[in-house]
Amino acid sequence: MFPFWKVAIEPVLRAANARRIVEIGALAGEHTELLLDTMGEDAELHVIDPVPQFDPDEHRERFGGRYVFHRDISHNVLPRLEPMDAALIDGDHNWYTVYHELRQLAEVSERAAVALPVMLLHDTYWPYGRRDLYYTPDRIPQEFRQPFQHKGMRPGRRKLVPRGGLNPQMANAEIEGGERNGVLTAVEDFIAEFVWPLRRLDLPIYFGLTILVEEAALAENLE
Numbered sequence: 001m002f003p004f005w006k007v008a009i010e011p012v013l014r015a016a017n018a019r020r021i022v023e024i025g026a027l028a029g030e031h032t033e034l035l036l037d038t039m040g041e042d043a044e045l046h047v048i049d050p051v052p053q054f055d056p057d058e059h060r061e062r063f064g065g066r067y068v069f070h071r072d073i074s075h076n077v078l079p080r081l082e083p084m085d086a087a088l089i090d091g092d093h094n095w096y097t098v099y100h101e102l103r104q105l106a107e108v109s110e111r112a113a114v115a116l117p118v119m120l121l122h123d124t125y126w127p128y129g130r131r132d133l134y135y136t137p138d139r140i141p142q143e144f145r146q147p148f149q150h151k152g153m154r155p156g157r158r159k160l161v162p163r164g165g166l167n168p169q170m171a172n173a174e175i176e177g178g179e180r181n182g183v184l185t186a187v188e189d190f191i192a193e194f195v196w197p198l199r200r201l202d203l204p205i206y207f208g209l210t211i212l213v214e215e216a217a218l219a220e221n222l223e
């Protein structure tokens with residue numbers, strides 16, 4: 001998500017006056033560091049990653065606000081959090097995970113009678129917009145898991161390629177497209193079911209960023 005920081009993420013967080021942010025999927029923590037450096041002392045940042053490649057204690061010490069690191073998967077953590085102002089979603093890139101992350105965030109907001117957090121989702125275009133990736137395939141219930149192989153992908157090819165391609169080391173769904181497959185499909189299914197109108201903005205660069213916000217929250221912000 002790092003390349004989106006200046007052009008999209010920072011301006012959106014500022015416009016939304018986001019004080020409580022959850023980051024799902026932090027990897028090396030590059031993006032987390034930008035958040036730590038930007039958010040003020042009145043901010044609260046929750047970072048969720050089962051296998052971080054950085055030291056959360058170091059981040060906690062550096063951050064002036066409230067920092068909570070969750071060494072766990074998103075589905076175990078999101079229902080326990082207070083409502084968030086913004087959610088950066090860049091963890092496991094498959095339909096089951098993302099659809100339920102969105103649902104869980106919505107359920108928490110609904111219970112508190114507040115607007116949905118502004119959602120910023122990475123990997124909504126090729127290769128994972130319409131194709132599942134599984135960091136840990138066994139975590140996904142079988143009925144929601146596409147057949148997958150550790151083989152690479154090429155643009156315009158629905159099937160995985162026998163040699164080379166992108167991300168051949170990852171567990172990628174064998175076929176691109178169809179129901180319950182990919183991050184953008186999860187976003188669309190969530191929007192179709194959500195009770196209130198949502199504004200969706202897609203940035204089709206660097207594997208895709210999609211921003212979702214409630215229309216009512218946007219209108220209020222403009223007043």
Ligand SMILES: C[S@@+](CC[C@H](N)C(=O)[O-])C[C@H]1O[C@@H](n2cnc3c(N)ncnc32)[C@H](O)[C@@H]1O
Nearest residue numbers: 001002025026027031049073074090091092135
């Ligand atoms: C693509 S990387 C995140 C990159 C990071 N957002 C950045 O901009 O640098 C995906 C991360 O998600 C984590 N992850 C995988 N499954 C997850 C899950 N179910 N919940 C939360 N994080 C998960 C992985 O451990 C990995 O560190």
